[in-house]
Amino acid sequence: xxxxxxxxxxxxxxxxxxxxxxxCARMKFDIQHIDPxxxxxxxxxxxxxxxxxxxxxxxxxxxxxxKAVHQRELEQDINAKIILGNTYHLYxxxxxxxxxxxxxxxxxxxWHRPILTDSGGYQVYSLSESRKIKPExxxxxxxxDGSRHFFSPERVMDIQRSIGADIIMAFDECTxxxxxxxxxxxxxxxxxxxxxxxVQHFHSTPARYGYEQVLFPIVQGSVYPDLRKQSAEFIASQxxxxxxxxxxxxxxxxxxxxxxxxxxxxxxPVHKPRYLMxxxxxxxxxxxxxLGVDMFDCVMPTRNARNGMLFTTEGIINxxxxxxxxxxxxxxxxxxxxxxxxxxxxxxxxxxxxxxILGAQIASIHNLTFYLWLVGQARQKIQExxxxxxxxxxxxxxxxxx
Numbered sequence: 001x002x003x004x005x006x007x008x009x010x011x012x013x014x015x016x017x018x019x020x021x022x023x024c025a026r027m028k029f030d031i032q033h034i035d036p037x038x039x040x041x042x043x044x045x046x047x048x049x050x051x052x053x054x055x056x057x058x059x060x061x062x063x064x065x066x067k068a069v070h071q072r073e074l075e076q077d078i079n080a081k082i083i084l085g086n087t088y089h090l091y092x093x094x095x096x097x098x099x100x101x102x103x104x105x106x107x108x109x110x111w112h113r114p115i116l117t118d119s120g121g122y123q124v125y126s127l128s129e130s131r132k133i134k135p136e137x138x139x140x141x142x143x144x145d146g147s148r149h150f151f152s153p154e155r156v157m158d159i160q161r162s163i164g165a166d167i168i169m170a171f172d173e174c175t176x177x178x179x180x181x182x183x184x185x186x187x188x189x190x191x192x193x194x195x196x197x198x199v200q201h202f203h204s205t206p207a208r209y210g211y212e213q214v215l216f217p218i219v220q221g222s223v224y225p226d227l228r229k230q231s232a233e234f235i236a237s238q239x240x241x242x243x244x245x246x247x248x249x250x251x252x253x254x255x256x257x258x259x260x261x262x263x264x265x266x267x268x269p270v271h272k273p274r275y276l277m278x279x280x281x282x283x284x285x286x287x288x289x290x291l292g293v294d295m296f297d298c299v300m301p302t303r304n305a306r307n308g309m310l311f312t313t314e315g316i317i318n319x320x321x322x323x324x325x326x327x328x329x330x331x332x333x334x335x336x337x338x339x340x341x342x343x344x345x346x347x348x349x350x351x352x353x354x355x356x357i358l359g360a361q362i363a364s365i366h367n368l369t370f371y372l373w374l375v376g377q378a379r380q381k382i383q384e385x386x387x388x389x390x391x392x393x394x395x396x397x398x399x400x401x402x
Contacts, residue, residue, distance in 0.1 A: 038388050049113055057371045068305075069365055083113070086117065088120030105165070115167075119169040119218075174220070217243055248279065261288055281399075282370075283399045302364045377394075
């Protein structure tokens with residue numbers, strides 16, 4: 001019988017992160033509880049860099065860094081279980097040569113829990129004035145120095161292998177909102193063709209750095225139910241370890257986002273994790289958990305933090321408002337955690353108004369702590385069989401403006 005490490009994995013290959021050696025086991029997703037009144041579920045996603053309790057929120061670390069937050073704070077204060085990196089940005093800076101020399105992004109940035117990389121499709125889509133989409137791939141101009149580059153599905157798989165993510169996203173075309181049906185249909189055809197190439201190339205190449213890497217396809221189709229249905233069925237047929245829902249939270253009404261999410265979750269395999277990309281507000285997250293989504297990411301908690309918007313257990317605060325000028329109470333005593341209890345609203349307002357860097361740090365750590373607390377509470381309520389009643393109440397609380 002093969003020796004095992006403390007996680008119970010069979011030893012064999014060297015893991016450069018921990019120093020232990022083990023054979024890479026296929027990623028596992030265990031659903032532990034299902035809410036009796038909704039489609040919400042609590043589970044555990046097992047990766048070679050650790051277990052991820054679901055539902056989970058993933059802080060966005062676009063260029064290998066969650067803005068204004070140390071890795072130590074992410075791990076010890078916020079208790080993030082997985083973070084995001086972005087293929088487009090990391091490819092341009094610091095570049096693959098340095099990342100490979102370091103042994104991958106985990107070694108480069110000192111984050112030793114799981115990492116998911118977005119494929120860069122959304123960023124390339126955002127470069128509408130300087131990119132050209134063809135069946136072969138996308139030619140685009142770097143926003144850094146104007147140099148021209150080409151991303152094909154195969155190239156993007158190789159780049160993400162080199163970055164070293166645990167979860168790699170398929171290369172897709174993200175449609176704008178609104179868009180004509182004909183545009184969305186043609187875009188979906190390209191996305192599905194690219195996915196077939198992603199799957200074929202990904203499974204013909206080895207994992208890097210001694211740990212397992214898995215591929216998640218992405219459902220597209222804009223807000224057109226027949227296209228979403230077609231895409232979800234095709235993505236499900238690819239039989240990858242997990243699946244994502246993309247192209248939402250790009251300006252469409254919340255009702256459309258929920259309708260498309262519910263439709264797609266009803267088609268994607270129940271036994272695999274579902275990731276709703278780029279979502280969103282606390283309300284969006286809670287409602288989407290009820291529809292059967294397991295994983296979320298969004299820049300909102302950190303971007304809004306830098307502008308003085310705080311998410312709290314009692315609602316939303318614009319800390320720039322005059323009303324907080326002499327409020328010496330903790331930022332959010334009920335949330336707990338160091339920054340939310342050690343600093344007052346008045347002090348944080350002073351820092352934000354004065355454009356002090358510490359203000360952005362405190363607000364970012366607080367908001368991310370809140371987001372991780374929120375999904376943690378949701379998980380607990382699912383386990384207790386009380387999610388739906390709690391969610392209906394909590395949606396009103398976290399959306400209220402204070």
